[in-house]
Amino acid sequence: MADATTDYHRGAMDISEQTSTYNLVMGITKWGSLAxxxxxxxxxxxxxxxxxxxxxxxxxxxxxxxxxFLLRDKKGGAH
Incomplete structure (x- = not known):
């Protein structure tokens, strides 16, 4: 069992779709709450x-x- 090989390599997966989905959900939550x-x-x-x-x-x-004014995306900010 210890010698089992997998195709998984930590940190090698493309997460752009997950990041886009997360940003979409956060945007809908933010602007929906304001509305x-x-x-x-x-x-x-x-x-x-x-x-x-x-x-x-x-x-x-x-x-x-x-x-x-307060909820808009800030330029240059990572968060």
Whole structure:
């Protein structure tokens, strides 16, 4: 059993597809969370406060702008 040979060589496998899938899932999670948060904020401000529709839209747009600024991919950053 100790002499069994395999075709597996550690670190030799191409992982570009796994990396692409991971980046896609993380992107969907990140932007989907921002969209969900903006929707919840918009509905909450519109229906549960006296700010009305316009106040809700302004709040949601501010949240989306801040989220896009903070969640965008940074240039030169590995993480």
């Amino acid at each position: 969900t948060a903006a929707l919840v904020l918009w509905l909450t401000v519109w229906f549960c406060t006296d700010a009305g529709f316009l106040g809700a839209v302004i709040s949601a747009v501010v949240l989306i702008a801040a989220g896009v």
